[in-house]
Amino acid sequence: MSLTTDLAQAKSRANIRAKARAKSGSETTPAGEASPSPRSRRRKHRERIYQWLFLVPAVIYMALFFGYPVVKNIVMSFQDYTTATFFTGEAPWVGLANYAKVLSSSLFSTSLVNTALFTLGSIAGQFVIGLALAIFFQRKFPLNGILRSLLLLPWLLPLIVSSAVWRWILDKDSGALNRFLGGLHIVDTGIPWLTSTSLALIAVVGVNIWIGIPFNLTILYGGLQEIPDELYEAGSLDGATGWKAFRHITWPMLRPVVSVVLVLGVVYTLKVLDIILGLTNGGPANSTQTIATQSYDLSFHEFKFGEGAALGNVLVVISLVFAVLYLRASRRSVDE
Amino acid sequence: MTTTKITIRRSATATSGSGRALNGPRLKGSGPERKKWGYTVLAVFFLAIMLFPVYWMINASLQPNGTTLETSWLPLKPDFTGYATAVSEQGGNLVTSLVISLGSVVLSLAIAAPAAYALAYFKVKGAGVVLFAILISQMIPGIVVANALYTAYNDLGLLNSVPGLILADSAHGIPFAILIIRAFMNGMPASVIEAARVDGAGHLRAFWSIVVPLSRNSLITAGLFTFLFTWSDFLFALTLTTTEAVRPVTLGIFQYIGAYVNDWSSVMATAVLASIPAIILLVAAQKYIAAGTTGGAVK
Structure with missing residues (x-):
């Protein structure tokens, strides 16, 4: 949510800010705006560097902890x-x-199907x-807000805590x-x-649904x-109520939100470990076994880091396909 | 799509005058009071189903230790041996998690707040690229990062170290913190900062004594979430530690449930202790989440 609204905000704010800056800029340095002397240009240049310095730590961090791992992988x-x-x-x-070995192993097809x-x-x-x-929760009723925010709890719990609790709830005996x-x-x-080959995947999916409901609900x-109320009012005059109102x-x-x-759900679910x-x-x-867990297994149990990396990259490629879909979706929602 | 939007907007403005008056009982209507409470009952029922696992965790943590075959449905005779075991076996890990989480909050805010300021307020060249990189970074699977970091940490001697985990765990928080603080700073009145600059305050001064106090709520919100992300981290704890020297509580729980479990009460007691930050956030951060989203409009 924050990501999409962010993009939208960025666009509208950029315009406002550009205008504001143009105004204030002409107030503070009228001479500089009119005829750029070498001195004011140098000052402008220095100003740019100062501004960049605020961003530098974040850029370095992102390069070290996201850029480097991707390249290294x-x-x-x-x-x-x-x-x-x-x-x-x-x-x-x-x-x-590594790719040949990983992609041709019989386990890969199992992992791929399981991931899907x-x-x-x-x-x-x-x-x-x-x-x-x-x-x-669109309906108005007492305690609506409190009950809705309490529903967030499964999402906020550490995933490993949820796993432990569900292990105990789903225990066979x-x-x-x-x-x-x-x-x-x-x-x-x-x-x-959790111990039957035919049920385990269903159980794991069930638990993951439980974890993901609050996120979907909130957004x-x-x-x-x-959606403005007026639309439903206009619709009801035309006889669009209930299911019809929902559909039309x-x-x-x-x-756009959907x-x-x-797409965000897919990208997050693909990397679940x-x-x-x-x-x-x-x-x-x-x-x-999914592609993510198998990649972990290859690197950290079998210590074949090369093969683990290869499988990890396969996952990145799959995620990227959805990332492109996401960016297109969010751009469309911004444009609208 | 744009045409529908236009017609919608027109109809919205056309009806907005009378629309408020005929706010009918449909959908968001005001039905009879009893019906409203009926919805509340239904909502409580949904909540009960969704939160049953949380109840079960607390219930099971209060059961007596040992090989009781059946956990009773209610903790009628609460027994705290589970908590005693949890604290004695996982107490150190809880402290480790706390230290790492606090460290990560400090690091994340120190990196994210200036960056958010630069992105929101200055028209820095390449800001779009940075923002795009942040969005893309969310798509990178953690296992890919862990795989590469393990080898690098091994060379640098950062495995099994608190600083190593603080650095890695901040990867969960920094992109999020930048986005949330930036969204807030977008709404900050530029005139205040410009006034300070005209009065001769340097960039750092203006940032520290104007921008930071003004965006306090968004910093707290970002800090709380960063804390929660790091506290919940499992992947880096699992991959970037190889000994017992530094062990966050999530890994402690994983090791509990990795083997056959015959003492669920202490596992569940540990799980309850590990859930405390999430519960605090849910209760305390309500205000800050609300403040973060509406505060932008306050002058």
């Missing part, structure tokens, strides 16, 4: 980078061997439930969910939510609030 992905490298300092150049299912399932669940709750279902006589024996609620008024008006929520490691550690039998 690309270099590593073409090298045979293992634990031995730390002692010998040598990482032989192997060309595309995990992302699609999580996003679909979070979005539908988040939108339903957002529409519900004495977990709360199985006891609840058993008490209702829906099931007789405990369901192995979609904000989007719904922006709410949905078209919400579209596309941003979905904490939840899966905490709940299943990728198991049982790789049934919850």
Whole structure:
């Protein structure tokens, strides 16, 4: 949300500020504006440098902790980078061997399918439930604001805490969910939510939906609030109420927000690691292994940093495709 | 799309005069009082489902230790042995997390506030590029950063160190802090700063004694979130530590649940302790989040 509104604000503010500066600038240095003497030009130049100095620490930080890792990761992905490298300092150049090995392994197709299912399932669940709750909270009723803000809690908890709690709730023998279902006589024996190869991915998706609902709810609620009441009033005169109002008024008006929520959701879900490691550690039998967890595994368990880097780059490429979609979506929402 | 927008706007202005009057009972309407409370009950029901895991965490943390097969649904006889174990086994890790989080808040604000000022107030050349880089940085998977940082940290001797984790964890907070503080500073009256500059205050003076106090609320909001991000960090704790020397509590919990768990009450007690910052933020930051979004308009 902040990202999109930011872009929009940036544009409108830039104009206002440019005007304000033009005005104040001509007040403070009228001579400099009219005929730029070498001295005032030098002063202007120095002023620019001072202004830049405010930005320098952030630029250095971003370069070291985002720029460098990306470049380093690309270099590593073409090298045979293992634990031995730390002692010998040598990482032989192997060309595309890491990519070939990683992409041709049978585990890659499993991870790719799991990543797709995990992302699609999580996003679909979070979005539908988040939108339903957002529409519900559009109604005016007592305690609305407090209840809505309390709903944020699952989102604010450390992911590893949520994973630990859900591990206990989904426990096969004495977990709360199985006891609840058993008490209702829906099931007789405990369901192995996290230890069955066919259920583990579903359980992990379920937990991730729980975590993502508050985010979707908050942003979609904000989007719904922006739709003017008058539209619904005009619509109701034409007989557009209920579902019709949603389909012809709410949905078209919400579209820009929806596309941003979905694309941001995809980008964030693709890189999820904490939840899966905490709940299943990728198991049982790789049934919850995603590209992110497999990349972690290759680097930090098998110490094949080159292969881990190669797989990480595959994830970056997938994310970038959605990043482009995101930027296009947010630009469109700014233009509108 | 633009044409629909125009018609919409026209209809909005056309009806806005009478619109307020016929604010009908539909959608955002004012139904009978009882119906309104009915919605509240429904909302509480949704909230109860969503927050059940949080309740369950607190409930399980208060159960007696040991191999009780079934956690009772209510903590009727609260038992604090879980907390005793948690504090004795994870107390040090909690302190480590606290130190790293506070360090990260200081570092993030020190880097983000001047940058936000430059982006919002000066028309610095390349500001668009910086902003774009911040947006793109959000798309980079943490594992990619961790993979490269591990090798670099290994060479620099920053593995298993508090400064190393503070530096890495700030990657969660700095881009966010820049965006949120900048959004606030965009609304700051330029005339105040210009007045100070005309009075002879240097850039640093103007920043420190005018800009920082003026944007206090956005700094607090950014600081609170940065604290929470770092406190919740798991990836860097997992990858950039190899010994027990420096161990944030998230990693402590992971190690608890990594093996077979037979003492859930102390795991859950640790989880409760690790949730405290999130709960404080939810209660305390309400004001600052609101202040951050509306404060821009205050002169």
